[in-house]
Amino acid sequence: MEIILTGTGSPIPDPNRAGPSTLVKAGNTHILVDAGRGAVMRMAGAGSMPPLLSAVLITHLHSDHVCALNDVITTHWVMTQGATLSIYGPPGIAQFVERQMFALEPDVGYRIAHHDELTAAPSVEVTELEPGASFAVNDVQVAVAATEHAPVRPTIGFRLEHEGVVAAVVGDTLACDGVDELARDADVYVQTVIRDDLVKLIPNEMIQDILDYHSSVVDAAQTAARVGARRLMLTHLVPAPMPEQYPEWKAIAAEYFDGEIVIGDDLTAVTLTAESE
Numbered sequence: 001m002e003i004i005l006t007g008t009g010s011p012i013p014d015p016n017r018a019g020p021s022t023l024v025k026a027g028n029t030h031i032l033v034d035a036g037r038g039a040v041m042r043m044a045g046a047g048s049m050p051p052l053l054s055a056v057l058i059t060h061l062h063s064d065h066v067c068a069l070n071d072v073i074t075t076h077w078v079m080t081q082g083a084t085l086s087i088y089g090p091p092g093i094a095q096f097v098e099r100q101m102f103a104l105e106p107d108v109g110y111r112i113a114h115h116d117e118l119t120a121a122p123s124v125e126v127t128e129l130e131p132g133a134s135f136a137v138n139d140v141q142v143a144v145a146a147t148e149h150a151p152v153r154p155t156i157g158f159r160l161e162h163e164g165v166v167a168a169v170v171g172d173t174l175a176c177d178g179v180d181e182l183a184r185d186a187d188v189y190v191q192t193v194i195r196d197d198l199v200k201l202i203p204n205e206m207i208q209d210i211l212d213y214h215s216s217v218v219d220a221a222q223t224a225a226r227v228g229a230r231r232l233m234l235t236h237l238v239p240a241p242m243p244e245q246y247p248e249w250k251a252i253a254a255e256y257f258d259g260e261i262v263i264g265d266d267l268t269a270v271t272l273t274a275e276s277e
């Protein structure tokens with residue numbers, strides 16, 4: 001299984017970081033978790049494309065995590081000429097996708113009028129997931145748990161298992177029981193994080209608001225240690241560090257977690273094999 005960060009940014013625009021998104025490749029099964037700004041462009045950089053997706057999993061409906069979903073839907077539709085795209089997410093995802101389809105109507109009409117190959121609107125199959133749900137995407141087993149990102153509700157995270165390796169891919173959340181469950185003994189635990197010590201120094205009220213619903217680097221490292229994860233992969237980095245600051249970020253996590261720590265850049269990848277452990 002390969003985990004590729006297709007976006008390590010946040011709502012704050014950054015020329016080097018697309019919005020939050022992670023691609024999981026398990027054999028021929030490609031699964032996209034969240035679809036932040038620029039996700040489709042970064043998928044191309046990761047050797048994938050929307051038509052190769054077996055599923056899109058959404059953690060929550062914050063705009064930074066879903067703003068490229070319309071691009072995924074449209075590109076999948078045009079490139080497959082009508083195959084069905086499977087989208088999974090928390091309750092509310094069905095209405096969100098329905099409204100996206102409404103917004104896409106003019107484009108859909110133009111393309112159907114212009115291309116004989118396109119005869120119908122994009123086909124999407126949307127599944128709303130409750131915590132505790134589990135399902136298969138081809139031969140990848142996916143388990144779902146609740147995360148804590150109030151007042152955003154509901155929010156969920158995912159545990160993906162394929163050929164004996166496990167990746168926990170979690171969206172914005174405080175440390176909580178649900179994350180512990182997803183990341184327990186995982187080969188990699190991918191967590192969106194902020195540096196609360198640095199965010200506290202930014203004199204802006206809206207920025208201060210983010211402190212109460214995100215994991216800090218320390219929270220993520222403590223979770224990784226508590227549940228016995230092998231690797232911790234940090235993404236959605238706020239404030240976005242320059243490469244020369246990565247050792248400092250790593251050192252903070254390493255105070256609590258002695259496994260491998262990966263500070264994510266866009267297209268940073270880890271390959272997980274059952275034999276390597």
Ligand SMILES: [Zn+2]
Nearest residue numbers: 020062064172
């Ligand atoms: Zn976010």
Ligand SMILES: [Zn+2]
Nearest residue numbers: 060062149172
């Ligand atoms: Zn969020």
